[in-house]
Amino acid sequence: MVQAVQRYVGGRVLRKEDSRLLTGRGRYVDDLALAGMVWMAVVRSPYAHARIKAVDVAPARDMPGVVAALSGDDLASEWAGPLPCVWPVTEDIKMPQHWPVAKDKVRYMGDAVAVVVATSRALACDAAEAVQVEYEPLPAVTDVEAAMAEDAPLVHEDLGTNKSFTWSHGGVGDVEGTFAKAPVVVKERYWHPRLIPNAMEPRGVLVQPGLSQGDFTMWSATQIPHVAKVTLAMVTGISEAKLRVVAPEVGGGFGSKLDIYAEEALCLALARRLQRPVKWIEERSENYLATIHGRGVLQDMELAATEDGKLLAIRAKLIADMGAYFQLITPGIPMLGAWLYGGCYKADAYWFEYTGVFTNQTPTDAYRGAGRPEATYAIERAMDALARRVGKDPAEVRRMNFIPPFSEPTALVTGLQADSGDYEATLDRALELAGYDELRKEQKARLDRKDAKLLGIGISTYIENCGWAPSSLLGAIRYAGGGWDSASVRVLPTGKVEVFTGTSPHGQGHETTWSQIVADGLGIPFDDIEVFHGDTAVSPLGFDTYGSRSLAVGGVALKMATDKVVDKARKLAAHELEVAEVDLDYESGRFSVKGAPKQARSIPELAFTAWQAHNLPPGLDPNLEASATFDPPNFTFPSGAHICAVEVDTETGKVDFLKYVAVDDCGTVINPMIVDGQVQGGIAQGIAEAMYEEAIYDENGILLTSSMMNYLVPSAVEIPVATLDRTVTPSSTNSMGVKGIGEAGTIAAPPAVLNAVADALSPLGVTDLQMPVSPQRVWHAIKNATGRNGGPA
Amino acid sequence: MIPAEFNYEVADSVDHALSLLAGYGPEAKLLAGGHSLIPMMKLRFARPSALVDIGRIAALSYVEQDDGHIRIGAGTRHHDVHHSPLIEAGCPLLSFTAGLIGDPQVRHKGTIGGSVAHGDPASDLPTVLLALDAEFVLTGSGGATRVVPASDFFKGFFETAIGPEEILTEIRVPKLGASSGWSYLKFSRRAQDWAIVGVAAIVERSNGGIGSARVALTNMGATPLRASSVEQALAGAERDAIPAAAAMAPEGTSPTSDTNAGANYRRHLADVLVGRAVEEALGGP
Numbered sequence A: 001m002v003q004a005v006q007r008y009v010g011g012r013v014l015r016k017e018d019s020r021l022l023t024g025r026g027r028y029v030d031d032l033a034l035a036g037m038v039w040m041a042v043v044r045s046p047y048a049h050a051r052i053k054a055v056d057v058a059p060a061r062d063m064p065g066v067v068a069a070l071s072g073d074d075l076a077s078e079w080a081g082p083l084p085c086v087w088p089v090t091e092d093i094k095m096p097q098h099w100p101v102a103k104d105k106v107r108y109m110g111d112a113v114a115v116v117v118a119t120s121r122a123l124a125c126d127a128a129e130a131v132q133v134e135y136e137p138l139p140a141v142t143d144v145e146a147a148m149a150e151d152a153p154l155v156h157e158d159l160g161t162n163k164s165f166t167w168s169h170g171g172v173g174d175v176e177g178t179f180a181k182a183p184v185v186v187k188e189r190y191w192h193p194r195l196i197p198n199a200m201e202p203r204g205v206l207v208q209p210g211l212s213q214g215d216f217t218m219w220s221a222t223q224i225p226h227v228a229k230v231t232l233a234m235v236t237g238i239s240e241a242k243l244r245v246v247a248p249e250v251g252g253g254f255g256s257k258l259d260i261y262a263e264e265a266l267c268l269a270l271a272r273r274l275q276r277p278v279k280w281i282e283e284r285s286e287n288y289l290a291t292i293h294g295r296g297v298l299q300d301m302e303l304a305a306t307e308d309g310k311l312l313a314i315r316a317k318l319i320a321d322m323g324a325y326f327q328l329i330t331p332g333i334p335m336l337g338a339w340l341y342g343g344c345y346k347a348d349a350y351w352f353e354y355t356g357v358f359t360n361q362t363p364t365d366a367y368r369g370a371g372r373p374e375a376t377y378a379i380e381r382a383m384d385a386l387a388r389r390v391g392k393d394p395a396e397v398r399r400m401n402f403i404p405p406f407s408e409p410t411a412l413v414t415g416l417q418a419d420s421g422d423y424e425a426t427l428d429r430a431l432e433l434a435g436y437d438e439l440r441k442e443q444k445a446r447l448d449r450k451d452a453k454l455l456g457i458g459i460s461t462y463i464e465n466c467g468w469a470p471s472s473l474l475g476a477i478r479y480a481g482g483g484w485d486s487a488s489v490r491v492l493p494t495g496k497v498e499v500f501t502g503t504s505p506h507g508q509g510h511e512t513t514w515s516q517i518v519a520d521g522l523g524i525p526f527d528d529i530e531v532f533h534g535d536t537a538v539s540p541l542g543f544d545t546y547g548s549r550s551l552a553v554g555g556v557a558l559k560m561a562t563d564k565v566v567d568k569a570r571k572l573a574a575h576e577l578e579v580a581e582v583d584l585d586y587e588s589g590r591f592s593v594k595g596a597p598k599q600a601r602s603i604p605e606l607a608f609t610a611w612q613a614h615n616l617p618p619g620l621d622p623n624l625e626a627s628a629t630f631d632p633p634n635f636t637f638p639s640g641a642h643i644c645a646v647e648v649d650t651e652t653g654k655v656d657f658l659k660y661v662a663v664d665d666c667g668t669v670i671n672p673m674i675v676d677g678q679v680q681g682g683i684a685q686g687i688a689e690a691m692y693e694e695a696i697y698d699e700n701g702i703l704l705t706s707s708m709m710n711y712l713v714p715s716a717v718e719i720p721v722a723t724l725d726r727t728v729t730p731s732s733t734n735s736m737g738v739k740g741i742g743e744a745g746t747i748a749a750p751p752a753v754l755n756a757v758a759d760a761l762s763p764l765g766v767t768d769l770q771m772p773v774s775p776q777r778v779w780h781a782i783k784n785a786t787g788r789n790g791g792p793a
Numbered sequence B: 001m002i003p004a005e006f007n008y009e010v011a012d013s014v015d016h017a018l019s020l021l022a023g024y025g026p027e028a029k030l031l032a033g034g035h036s037l038i039p040m041m042k043l044r045f046a047r048p049s050a051l052v053d054i055g056r057i058a059a060l061s062y063v064e065q066d067d068g069h070i071r072i073g074a075g076t077r078h079h080d081v082h083h084s085p086l087i088e089a090g091c092p093l094l095s096f097t098a099g100l101i102g103d104p105q106v107r108h109k110g111t112i113g114g115s116v117a118h119g120d121p122a123s124d125l126p127t128v129l130l131a132l133d134a135e136f137v138l139t140g141s142g143g144a145t146r147v148v149p150a151s152d153f154f155k156g157f158f159e160t161a162i163g164p165e166e167i168l169t170e171i172r173v174p175k176l177g178a179s180s181g182w183s184y185l186k187f188s189r190r191a192q193d194w195a196i197v198g199v200a201a202i203v204e205r206s207n208g209g210i211g212s213a214r215v216a217l218t219n220m221g222a223t224p225l226r227a228s229s230v231e232q233a234l235a236g237a238e239r240d241a242i243p244a245a246a247a248m249a250p251e252g253t254s255p256t257s258d259t260n261a262g263a264n265y266r267r268h269l270a271d272v273l274v275g276r277a278v279e280e281a282l283g284g285p
Ligand SMILES: Cc1cc2nc3c(=O)[nH]c(=O)nc-3n(C[C@H](O)[C@H](O)[C@H](O)COP(=O)(O)OP(=O)(O)OC[C@H]3O[C@@H](n4cnc5c(N)ncnc54)[C@H](O)[C@@H]3O)c2cc1C
Pocket: B029, B030, B031, B032, B033, B034, B035, B036, B037, B038, B039, B054, B074, B075, B100, B101, B102, B103, B106, B109, B110, B111, B112, B113, B114, B115, B117, B118, B122, B123, B124, B125, B162, B166, B167, B168, B169, B192, B193, B194, B195
């Protein structure tokens, strides 16, 4: 049930999706079954790097219930092209070919070597075990710096090197000169561990071949049904017009389902070959190996500043772990942060570059925040290092460097124009909510009484960018897709509304927020609006959901389509009421004649008469519907200030939260409840990254953190409930003033946490702290700094 | 995540379970709460030919007491151990610790017998039972029973004194007296995790000092371990002897290294946590 709210936009409207999701009536891929359906299982390499000497599928093929067992060679004729990578970031990039099943070599633990298909899932699993693969193990490379050494084992021999490319931002100002002359230079090195996305629902695919027309329907747990349709047509050679892709209910993605995977291509090819529906559901342990990982970035971050802490220049150089192959946008991920290493601060000069290297590990790709958490972490931790260096409070150093408030496009040091921002207001509010001065007093009191539990305060004042556009800019940075999106609004004869969107929600609640936008625009009850998405046979062409783009691009397109419907309705109303359009007032779905308010038509009435078409104005089609696309002129730039206070047990190294405050600015808010949920969830994921999660491989490329027993996804118990607030600085990029909030928490939280722990430990002389700050890591840091086994300062 | 094929039998009594076990031979396994065995089967690390489910034998789930002991049926769930008034009154260390295991789902399914029989040195209850000088009742064919003291029970990594055709049927715990203080400190990164290191301490207080102390360690070797040097150093000692005694905690241990903690860090934690646990067991100054 929805509460009565006058205007829906801006209201805490309960989510339409929740009644079905919370009562178990959502239909995910695994809930779907078709007559004659068979199951695929994938045989995966236990080695990180090995030559495939022989694959014997016969023992599997002979097992009861087995329909097919095929090696990479057996399947080679199925492919019209390799799996796609749509972001070759430089002209001279070295691009490996990535086939759905390996043929000559396996290049990471989990690489596919064969598939089996059987009449049940259990039989398919048993048969996969029976496939005999003879491997010749090769030395593996797992470290990004080691991968660049002259004598490093080559992941792709044909490329002649593990170094794929170096991309440079090009620089702003006199970087070398400024660093050479600067009185203060801060040099930091940060490592962002590999992260395993762990969507609640693992991946899953079901393909139904159409027996008569030769067409295919693919249900996939994906964030990108539209992109999948285009690219998988290219991989399989199936005509794009004969391929329908449906993302049914999708249980989270965090970027891991912003990809085109081997298993999607395989289910399509096998359904074509066997002419039977083929299903594959990923196991959790498979998910750890065969779904992309995030981050894996080594940063050298330098700041040049004056003696009192005024920032002069920023220089960031990265090495990014691509893993064994490129997935959809692997090479471009660090570039998503390329214009953000200056944060929300003024400076004169800027340099950013990164190098992508191959290693014998799961491919990396987008993970919530993608590129922007790395940038924010580097600048925010470095700002704290600068504050310590010049002996100032970190809040003070930020304040003196902030770009002053602006509401029209204004240049950042990185050369980009930001849409709007008021960074100081956000920080002030966060300091007030945190009780900053009290916390500093308590911190000092603990030090004075030699408490074994020290207190630390961490600040992170971030900006990020969402809704990557315009499309022409994406072209200029060699990204193959566009940045626009689309929506259609159809008012039905009975006054109900169908909304079609090119975005593809998988937990974000678009059905609710999109309904709010349309309900206000058309004066139609919220419950009378249905939102259709994620089905290429139904939705207009679009670019799906990732990068906090849906509202800032697709939501704005929807508002435009809604306005077009109102424009058309005005023409109909004027015709029926026999007045000029300018003589009509419009409010809440109702047109009335100026000065004669009883002469009126409502949108539902007009939808009905339009459909009857008995009395249409000349040239108008007999419907009340409209479509719109939006290709934004620029990104949007959400910002915010997160502050956390932690207690560090100096004897055990354990870190506990005392307080977490987040003040975010995502421009205009459609649904504050959903925004709060995104922020709290994003913070949880950011804390997970800061303190718990890390995919650890041994030197042979074996994934040690191979299950939830040792890859530590925290639970609700470990995560503090944040105090949330907002400032509102509307975006100048779009008519709604919206910015995006899907990734903000994940971007802001890690440096807030690390800065807090570093702040607590700085009296002990600790300077080097890396993520995740596990108790053992804290203990080691204390030991290294003090030579003692822990204990108070 | 999908186990290999296996047979499944439900036993309705201990006798029935023993005869099913004998029938299927050495590749068969008892199934109690399934919260250690089934995860291993899902990863195909364990591939029993048959599971004999003793989890439904009501007669294996009870808490009773006699003069000096509490007797707990091996099939009693962690949740019931945690909430038993008898255990809470007679041996609060045990009921408290049962409440630290995993999460509510694990505690509703997992059994005290399964936890003991599994022989995992990272488990909490074996450590506490070792500190408490518990006894384990094993039932073999024909209903023959033998009683093994905790000190002889844990043989190695996932290895116990239980024979191939025996079932652990009862756990006997001596009650703690009024002068006993206790503590169990579990150090883990997430609430639901196994202990990186755990410490059970029982202190017999005497005139504000320590009469005697029993200290046992979780995850500091192939089995739960008694910290005998610490116990000796604490016998008859005053509070100020605790730090020096705790520093002996790593003696005789052989902790492993894993992705959460290296052996040296575990030794350090044992020292810190033994000190804190003994302090807590001794109570405020
Ligand atoms: C997510 C998770 C978190 C956990 N966290 C913790 C924790 O923090 N601390 C902790 O201590 N434990 C933890 N556990 C383990 C839990 O306590 C298990 O329940 C316990 O270890 C095994 O008990 P069970 O009844 O489930 O045994 P099962 O899994 O059914 O059996 C375990 C083994 O013991 C044998 N067995 C069982 N009963 C008997 C018997 N009566 N006689 C002879 N052999 C028998 C079985 O054949 C099998 O080999 C956790 C488990 C999970 C899944």
